[in-house]
Amino acid sequence: KNEVEQSPQNLTAQEGEFITINCSYSVGISALHWLQQHPGGGIVSLFMLSSGKKKHGRLIATINIQEKHSSLHITASHPRDSAVYICAVRSGTDKLIFGTGTRLQVFP
Amino acid sequence: ETGVTQTPRHLVMGMTNKKSLKCEQHLGHNAMYWYKQSAKKPLELMFVYNFKEQTENNSVPSRFSPECPNSSHLFLHLHTLQPEDSALYLCASSPGHHWGGYTFGSGTRLTVV
Numbered sequence: 001k002n003e004v005e006q007s008p009q010n011l012t013a014q015e016g017e018f019i020t021i022n023c024s025y026s027v028g029i030s031a032l033h034w035l036q037q038h039p040g041g042g043i044v045s046l047f048m049l050s051s052g053k054k055k056h057g058r059l060i061a062t063i064n065i066q067e068k069h070s071s072l073h074i075t076a077s078h079p080r081d082s083a084v085y086i087c088a089v090r091s092g093t094d095k096l097i098f099g100t101g102t103r104l105q106v107f108p
Numbered sequence: 109e110t111g112v113t114q115t116p117r118h119l120v121m122g123m124t125n126k127k128s129l130k131c132e133q134h135l136g137h138n139a140m141y142w143y144k145q146s147a148k149k150p151l152e153l154m155f156v157y158n159f160k161e162q163t164e165n166n167s168v169p170s171r172f173s174p175e176c177p178n179s180s181h182l183f184l185h186l187h188t189l190q191p192e193d194s195a196l197y198l199c200a201s202s203p204g205h206h207w208g209g210y211t212f213g214s215g216t217r218l219t220v221v
Binding site for chain 1: 110141145148149150151153156164196198200209210211212213214215217
């Protein structure tokens with residue numbers, strides 16, 4: 001069992017829908033990252049958080065340390081949001097443990 | 109461009125070839141990483157360098173040989189690879205301190221034939 005689990009694995013949505021991607025982890029962490037990977041392969045860091053909530057544009061990330069759970073929300077989704085969203089946690093030493101990712105497709 | 113540049117973007121090599129992947133960052137970061145991403149698997153950490161010193165080797169086979177001549181450059185030398193080594197190889201950098209974020213390169217798509 002992976003130390004970082006994401007759900008769902010695949011997600012399709014219509015443009016404009018509100019989207020939620022979940023991440024649960026089983027280790028103690030110092031920070032959690034949400035990453036976005038487009039089909040070309042490059043990865044962009046969306047958020048790094050250790051408590052509470054962060055917002056950037058239409059993206060919102062929350063984390064509950066006690067429950068070892070984080071969510072990434074996308075409001076008013078758009079086809080350009082189509083990508084793989086990856087949750088990663090920093091545990092102990094300076095390295096990340098990654099989830100398997102959630103593939104999101106947003107249709108017009 | 110994210111600030112971390114990887115070359116080449118695509119590489120096809122035979123099992124007896126020797127090739128190198130290059131990663132470069134001018135973000136002033138002190139830590140650099142190699143990750144491997146295989147189909148349907150989470151990213152796997154391969155190597156970590158802090159201030160040019162290797163601080164982590166995640167049980168990577170010796171046919172992968174990293175080199176970090178300075179804090180801005182990281183190489184991955186490849187020799188006698190196997191078809192199962194075909195994957196996306198991603199480089200990342202970070203400030204190296206506890207709260208630093210990561211910046212990833214666009215990756216090199218490697219195919220071993």
